[in-house]
Amino acid sequence: MNLGWRSTLSRAAVWLPLLVGLLAWQYVGSTSSSTAFFFSTPTQVLSTAGSMLSADWALLTDAVANGVAPVAPNDGLLWNSGVTGFEAISGFIIGNLVGTAIGIGLWYTRSVARVARPYLVALGALPVFAIAPMTILWFGIGIGAKVDLAILSTVFLAASQAFKGAEQVDPLLLRRFMVFGASRSAIFHRLLLPSALVWIIASLRLTIGAALLGAFVGEFIASEQGIGRIIIRASGLYDTPRVLVGVFAMIAIALALDGLVGLVERRLFGWRVVGGGGT
Amino acid sequence: MTGRPVENAVELRGVAKRFDAAAAPLFCDLSLSIRSGDSVAIVGPSGCGKSTLLNMIALLEGADAGDVVHHGRPKSTRDVGTLSLAYIFQRDALLPWATVLENVLIGARCRHRDVPEALTRARAFLTRVGLDGVEGRYPSSLSGGQRQLVALAQNLLLEPDLLLLDEPFAHLDFPSKLLLEAELLRTVRLARATQARPMTMIIVTHDIAEAVVVADRVVAIGGYPDAPTGVIKDIQIDVAEAERDPVAMREGTALPFYFQETWDAIKSFRPEPGRAPS
Numbered sequence: 347m348n349l350g351w352r353s354t355l356s357r358a359a360v361w362l363p364l365l366v367g368l369l370a371w372q373y374v375g376s377t378s379s380s381t382a383f384f385f386s387t388p389t390q391v392l393s394t395a396g397s398m399l400s401a402d403w404a405l406l407t408d409a410v411a412n413g414v415a416p417v418a419p420n421d422g423l424l425w426n427s428g429v430t431g432f433e434a435i436s437g438f439i440i441g442n443l444v445g446t447a448i449g450i451g452l453w454y455t456r457s458v459a460r461v462a463r464p465y466l467v468a469l470g471a472l473p474v475f476a477i478a479p480m481t482i483l484w485f486g487i488g489i490g491a492k493v494d495l496a497i498l499s500t501v502f503l504a505a506s507q508a509f510k511g512a513e514q515v516d517p518l519l520l521r522r523f524m525v526f527g528a529s530r531s532a533i534f535h536r537l538l539l540p541s542a543l544v545w546i547i548a549s550l551r552l553t554i555g556a557a558l559l560g561a562f563v564g565e566f567i568a569s570e571q572g573i574g575r576i577i578i579r580a581s582g583l584y585d586t587p588r589v590l591v592g593v594f595a596m597i598a599i600a601l602a603l604d605g606l607v608g609l610v611e612r613r614l615f616g617w618r619v620v621g622g623g624g625t
Numbered sequence: 626m627t628g629r630p631v632e633n634a635v636e637l638r639g640v641a642k643r644f645d646a647a648a649a650p651l652f653c654d655l656s657l658s659i660r661s662g663d664s665v666a667i668v669g670p671s672g673c674g675k676s677t678l679l680n681m682i683a684l685l686e687g688a689d690a691g692d693v694v695h696h697g698r699p700k701s702t703r704d705v706g707t708l709s710l711a712y713i714f715q716r717d718a719l720l721p722w723a724t725v726l727e728n729v730l731i732g733a734r735c736r737h738r739d740v741p742e743a744l745t746r747a748r749a750f751l752t753r754v755g756l757d758g759v760e761g762r763y764p765s766s767l768s769g770g771q772r773q774l775v776a777l778a779q780n781l782l783l784e785p786d787l788l789l790l791d792e793p794f795a796h797l798d799f800p801s802k803l804l805l806e807a808e809l810l811r812t813v814r815l816a817r818a819t820q821a822r823p824m825t826m827i828i829v830t831h832d833i834a835e836a837v838v839v840a841d842r843v844v845a846i847g848g849y850p851d852a853p854t855g856v857i858k859d860i861q862i863d864v865a866e867a868e869r870d871p872v873a874m875r876e877g878t879a880l881p882f883y884f885q886e887t888w889d890a891i892k893s894f895r896p897e898p899g900r901a902p903s
């Protein structure tokens with residue numbers, strides 16, 4: 347029983363800094379009109395979010411009642427979050443799939459890997475912002491262009507992570523499989539892939555931010571919809587509450603993606619729990 | 626015993642090995658024959674090339690010169706995986722993400738054996754060694770001794786003609802070591818009784834007592850780094866099968882006798898620079 351309220355308390359304690367921060371923010375934002383202009387207040391942000399949600403509601407009722415398809419630039423919070431989330435997640439999935447395939451392929455062809463490694467590192471280190479303006483020429487300004495940018499910002503990182511993962515294969519296990527006369531495909535799916543999985547999952551976690559940044563940068567450069575567009579327009583109008591709503595929406599998307607990766611991780615790594623029961 | 630001469634399961638013919646051109650050779654013109662169906666222990670100090678010797682026999686590493694011969698046929702590293710061979714490493718090479726049962730079955734799956742049949746035998750083996758309660762667990766939750774038992778099951782399930790063990794119990798606590806030695810003896814005896822073809826066992830260890838307990842021939846090697854590693858002493862252990870018990874032997878008179886004989890040879894051995902002992 348003693349432990350019961352202790353754990354409840356410690357769980358509640360996690361929210362304490364947030365609560366204090368919000369209160370302090372509200373206080374600072376209310377002291378003068380200039381601080382309100384610079385920092386806004388939680389209540390203002392909330393009311394802006396509310397008005398954006400009602401724009402979502404209007405879009406929905408229009409679509410359902412009158413059969414009017416939502417038109418692209420609009421003010422809906424969920425709509426625009428969905429657009430950015432879709433771009434980021436598509437780029438994230440494609441980038442990681444392609445990158446992982448490249449990385450593991452490199453493990454099989456060491457001579458190619460030696461040549462490719464520095465290029466991978468260089469391309470992986472390139473900030474996607476630097477090439478974003480050119481990508482308008484390459485990919486256009488549609489949603490596809492944002493997906494492409496999200497892919498570009500994840501694929502190289504995913505490739506070098508997967509390659510590193512494949513290199514981490516326990517040489518003793520490799521010998522064990524060789525002695526057993528395992529075929530190349532058996533070595534691949536029974537040893538290489540499971541060994542590299544830890545690194546691939548780490549790559550998923552690392553590339554969440556990268557994919558989101560890719561989508562965001564794409565919207566920032568040129569777009570008709572998405573959180574990036576909302577933020578850049580609101581910044582231009584010095585509409586601080588709206589900028590902050592966009593920021594929180596980005597955080598929510600990132601957390602959702604992280605939660606998704608966490609689910610996958612728990613599913614794949616049951617064996618890491620010591621004494622974990624199996625089937 | 627049949628009247629016809631027993632063939633050699635493994636022969637090393639004039640094997641030479643060095644790790645890089647600058648280093649002194651590890652082996653130079655080493656020859657060793659191991660008869661089919663024998664249990665041979667190779668003892669020697671750390672770093673004298675025991676594991677390399679075993680790896681060469683397993684065809685995981687190639688010899689610079691000389692032949693590694695299995696049943697009369699010279700083999701190369703290209704033939705790895707084609708031999709009916711099982712290899713238990715110093716560190717258990719279990720897949721951390723697979724359950725105990727899956728680990729035991731890995732060899733059967735890789736060799737495309739009849740998996741349902743292997744499953745039945747795997748369960749029987751695990752039950753016999755008292756691991757039937759943990760077949761669904763992951764290796765990380767087992768003790769070192771249990772893990773080596775799983776490795777033993779994994780390898781013996783393949784009914785190998787040749788069983789190689791590289792210091793299999795070196796990392797275990799003493800009681801586990803005794804239990805595992807007994808289990809190895811029992812398992813090998815059972816495998817020999819049920820398998821159609823004779824099973825040859827080669828165990829590498831630095832523990833002379835262990836060598837005497839589990840093998841019927843002990844080969845002491847040494848030399849490196851002052852001289853290429855060679856055979857210092859090669860003795861037969863004449864102990865009846867029924868008296869082979871790790872605990873009883875450690876209290877009896879046979880073990881101290883063979884221990885002393887081996888130890889004397891190792892102690893009085895002085896490597897001659899550049900020349901392998903013979």
